[in-house]
Amino acid sequence: MNKIFIFYMLFATVAFAVTRQSGKIMGTGTSPATFTLTQPKSGWTQDRMVKVEGTVSDQTINPVTVVINGDRYLLRAEGGNFSRKFPITAGKNSIVVQGTNKAGTFKAEKTLFAQISPVSMMVILTSDTDGVYTDLHIYEPNPDFKDTYSLPSEHVYWAETKSKTGGVFYLNEQGDSGDEPGFGPYLYTHTSPPLGIFRIDSNYWPSGDKGHTVGTLNLVLFGGTAQEIRRTIKSPLAKPGETVTMAWIKIEKGQKAQIYSPSMDDKPKDNSIWPDRVLNYVPPASSSSEN
Numbered sequence: 001m002n003k004i005f006i007f008y009m010l011f012a013t014v015a016f017a018v019t020r021q022s023g024k025i026m027g028t029g030t031s032p033a034t035f036t037l038t039q040p041k042s043g044w045t046q047d048r049m050v051k052v053e054g055t056v057s058d059q060t061i062n063p064v065t066v067v068i069n070g071d072r073y074l075l076r077a078e079g080g081n082f083s084r085k086f087p088i089t090a091g092k093n094s095i096v097v098q099g100t101n102k103a104g105t106f107k108a109e110k111t112l113f114a115q116i117s118p119v120s121m122m123v124i125l126t127s128d129t130d131g132v133y134t135d136l137h138i139y140e141p142n143p144d145f146k147d148t149y150s151l152p153s154e155h156v157y158w159a160e161t162k163s164k165t166g167g168v169f170y171l172n173e174q175g176d177s178g179d180e181p182g183f184g185p186y187l188y189t190h191t192s193p194p195l196g197i198f199r200i201d202s203n204y205w206p207s208g209d210k211g212h213t214v215g216t217l218n219l220v221l222f223g224g225t226a227q228e229i230r231r232t233i234k235s236p237l238a239k240p241g242e243t244v245t246m247a248w249i250k251i252e253k254g255q256k257a258q259i260y261s262p263s264m265d266d267k268p269k270d271n272s273i274w275p276d277r278v279l280n281y282v283p284p285a286s287s288s289s290e291n
Contacts, residue, residue, distance in 0.1 A: 025074070027061035027101035035064075035097050035108035039083075044113040048189070049170075052095060053083040054108065061099035063130065063183060068095050071218045071232070073126055074183035087170075087187050090118045090224030118224035120255070121193045123200060125246075126184035127237075129213035134237060135203040136186035140165060141196025141251075156188060165194050197278065198249040204237035212238040217246045219259060227255040235263045243283040248274065 027033070039053035052066055056077055063074040064082050069089065075082050075097075082097075093114055098107030125136040140163055142153035154163040161169040170187040202215045215237050221229040235244050250258040250273065258273055262281075268274055 025063065025065070025100070027058050027099060029058035029060045029101040030103055031058070031101075032103050033058035033061060033099060033101055033106040035099070035106060037095075037097060037108045037110055040095065040110055040112050042110050042112065044115055045088075046115050048087060048114070048116055048119070049085040050088050050093070050095070050112060050114075051083065051085050052097060054097060055080050056082070056097075056099055058099070058101050061101055064097055064099045066095070066097050069093055070230075071124065072216070073185060074128065074130075076130065076183070086185065087122060087124060087189070088112065088114050089122070089220060090114055090116050117191070118222065119189050119191055119220070120222055121188075121190040121198075121249075121251070122218075122220040122223055123188040124184075124218040124220075125186040125202060126216045126218075127213045128183070128216070129206075130183055132204070132206045132213050134184065134186070134213065134215045135205070136169070136188065137201040137203055137243075138163075138167065138169070138188045139199040139201070140167060141194050141198060158186075166190055166192060193251050195251050195253065197275075198251070199245060199281075200247040200249065201283065202235070202237060202244050202246055204239065204242045204244070206237075206240055212236060215244070215246065219247065219249070221249070221251075221257045221259075222255045225255065229257055229259070231259050231261075233261045233264055245281060245283050248278050250274070 034057040035054060037054040039051045056064055057080065059080040062077040064077050066073040066075050066086065068086055073086060075084050091114060093112045095112060096107055096109040098105060123138065125134060127134045135158060138156040140154035154165060156163045156167050156169045158171060167188060167190045200217065215235050217233040219231045233246050235246050237244060245262055248260045260274055267279060271279060
C-alpha cells in the first residue's frame with residue numbers, strides 16, 4: 001500500500017485531536033523534574049546503535065531532548081517513559097537527556113565508550129515537530145564512473161534500505177509499524193562510501209494541522225579518525241510533497257570530503273569543486289514520497 005495513502009488515512013482520524021506544536025518545548029509542571037536513565041549503562045559497547053531509555057517525573061515534559069556528542073534529538077515521552085535507539089560513534093560518547101518546565105531545566109547523563117570501527121559516513125535527519133514525515137533520501141555516486149562528477153546511480157531511502165555499494169538506511173522506528181511520522185532520526189551509514197558526489201534530500205509530508213517544520217541534518221564524515229568532519233544543516237520545510245536538497249557531499253581520496261549546503265552556504269562562483277549539475281540543480285516543486 002502506498003505510504004502517502006497510509007499517512008493521510010492515519011491523520012484524517014486524528015487531525016482535530018492534535019494541538020499544533022510551536023515555539024520552545026516546555027512542560028507545564030512547576031516542581032523540579034527528575035530524569036532517570038536506565039539505558040545505556042555506563043561502560044562500553046560494541047553496538048553502533050545505543051538505546052536511550054528511562055523516565056521523567058514530570059509527565060508534561062514531552063518530548064524530552066536527547067543530546068549525543070552535541071547532536072540534538074527530540075524523543076517522545078509516553079506517561080513519563082521514553083525509549084529509542086540512536087547512532088553513536090567510535091570512542092567516547094556523551095549522552096545527555098534533558099527537559100525544561102516552569103521550575104527550570106533538568107537532566108541526566110551517561111558516558112559510553114564504543115569499541116567499533118569508525119564509520120566513514122553518517123547522515124542523520126531529524127524534525128522539530130511530531131507527526132510529520134521528513135523522509136531522508138540519499139543519492140549515491142555511480143561507482144561505474146571513474147571521475148568524481150559521475151551521475152547518481154543508487155537511491156537509498158525508506159523503500160530501498162541498502163545500496164549495492166554498502167550503504168545502509170535505518171527507518172524512523174517510533175512504533176510497531178517500523179516507520180512512523182515523528183521527530184526521527186532517519187539514519188544512513190556507509191563504512192566505505194564510493195568516491196564522488198552524494199546528494200542528500202528531504203521529502204516533506206505534514207499532517208493536516210502542521211504546516212511547517214525545521215529539518216536538521218547532522219553529518220559525520222570519517223568519524224572517530226583524525227580526519228573527522230562534522231556539520232549541522234537546518235532547513236525549513238513547509239509545502240506538502242516538497243523536496244529540499246539539504247546537502248551535497250563530495251568524497252575524495254585520502255579521507256577528504258567537501259560539503260555544500262544550498263540553503264546555508266553562498267553559491268560558489270566557479271565550478272572548481274562543484275560541477276554545474278550541482279550548482280544549478282533545482283529540486284522538483286513537489287513529488288511523491290518515492291522521490
